[in-house]
Amino acid sequence: MAEKSKDRKTEEAQGGGRKAFLLRLSPKVHGELREWAAQDMRSLNAQVEFLLREALRRRKGGKRSR
Secondary structure (H helix, E strand, C coil), rough: CCCHHHHHHHHHHHHCCCCCCCCCCCCCHHHHHHHHHHCCCCCCHHHHEEEEEEHHHHCCCCCCCC
């Protein structure tokens, strides 16, 4: 039971249940994403999350959300 409590605390510390994972990118893709994020005034992490949400929305045929 102590393991579940520890995992829950880690999840809460990472933004309320968000899952962290390692993403390997080429330096070129990383640089382009970083520049795009800066133009949109987002962190790199927020930009990647935004792009993934948009891709999922398009895949499902949903409306755009902001």
